[in-house]
């Protein structure tokens with residue numbers, strides 16, 4: 001023991017017990033988080049010619065899609081016409097070619113196998129040459145230089161620190177591991193008003209022919225009302241504290257006999273507060289067996305259902321957003337205003353889950369919505385972008401653009417922009433030129 005401690009203390013740059021990072025790495029573009037937004041952002045930046053490093057808490061890509069068992073990937077189509085292309089579409093087609101996704105549903109929802117998702121995303125990252133730091137987390141405050149740019153972030157791998165310098169940073173952590181510091185972002189909702197969390201799980205032994213609410217039928221209103229009534233009763237009698245949906249669909253699985261279920265629900269105002277996330281997660285995990293019992297009792301299709309897998313992490317629908325050059329406003333989004341720097345098209349209904357209730361507010365779009373690049377670029381920091389669940393938007397547009405296909409599309413835009421004219425202040429880049437570049441890459445930026 002003594003000899004080992006002595007050896008560690010003698011290694012250059014490693015002081016035993018030191019809170020200092022053990023070493024410094026350097027890259028061109030750093031992407032935090034490998035969810036739908038982050039893995040696509042990293043591929044886009046690498047294809048754009050940058051050296052790219054990606055750090056991800058889990059040991060695989062996909063974020064909510066794989067660790068959270070959230071599915072299907074919504075939403076590629078508006079009124080039967082595809083409105084998301086680029087890397088996102090390439091990705092789902094590649095999953096489909098392996099039998100791991102269904103890409104021809106008319107409403108443009110794409111159910112998939114979570115394991116195929118992990119594999120294809122990893123392969124595409126490797127092919128693009130992205131340096132992937134798995135099981136590595138961004139932590140603490142980013143280090144700033146004199147002009148207010150981010151110089152470096154601190155990474156933790158198993159509790160040991162590494163300093164990482166980059167020219168440009170993209171926060172795709174959904175929680176705002178970078179934008180949550182130095183006033184670069186803010187919580188989306190006032191305390192108590194944030195959308196609730198859900199912890200998804202996969203059931204086997206389901207009669208998927210009998211179950212009426214599979215996304216295979218591509219029904220937008222895929223909630224199961226009979227199961228909903230049974231869960232309401234369970235809530236009234238104190239068997240469970242809350243529920244949402246329930247949605248029992250082909251989402252993160254597409255195998256006959258299996259469905260992914262989104263039914264548990266808990267509130268937390270700040271999912272980056274360890275006590276709040278612990279309490280919400282513990283309650284939802286406790287309630288999963290009861291929810292399954294209720295489903296078995298209420299619907300013949302679920303009579304023999306059994307738990308195959310619960311998500312590695314609770315899914316939270318919102319946390320922070322970047323303080324961007326522009327915040328997508330409800331009126332412009334709903335009216336279908338498409339500025340010159342539009343980099344992604346929204347198609348999903350404005351789908352807001354109401355805190356403290358089992359309710360969901362679903363408003364269908366009359367026009368495809370626009371997501372401009374200016375909603376991804378920090379107003380306060382010259383080398384910071386965000387994508388996915390951190391895009392700057394009012395609650396109504398966010399309730400549409402938070403779904404995965406749109407998160408991937410904003411990831412491609414952030415990655416492409418971060419690789420564009422390195423060294424320049426990101427706020428002064430030619431946004432319309434970046435939108436045109438995205439279109440040349442196959443992204444859909446106009447409808």
Ligand SMILES: Cc1cc2nc3c(=O)[nH]c(=O)nc-3n(C[C@H](O)[C@H](O)[C@H](O)COP(=O)(O)OP(=O)(O)OC[C@H]3O[C@@H](n4cnc5c(N)ncnc54)[C@H](O)[C@@H]3O)c2cc1C
Nearest residue numbers: 033035036037057063064074138174177315388389403404
């Ligand atoms: C319960 C629920 C149901 C949903 N249903 C659907 C649906 O049916 N269809 C749909 O399309 N969308 C759905 N969504 C929305 C969608 O899943 C998310 O909005 C989307 O995954 C956001 O993508 P993202 O890449 O921004 O973030 P995430 O998917 O949350 O990924 C963020 C990644 O960052 C990593 N990370 C976090 N902090 C750090 C850190 N400090 N350092 C390094 N890595 C970090 C995480 O591990 C994760 O991998 C649902 C969401 C929830 C919560």
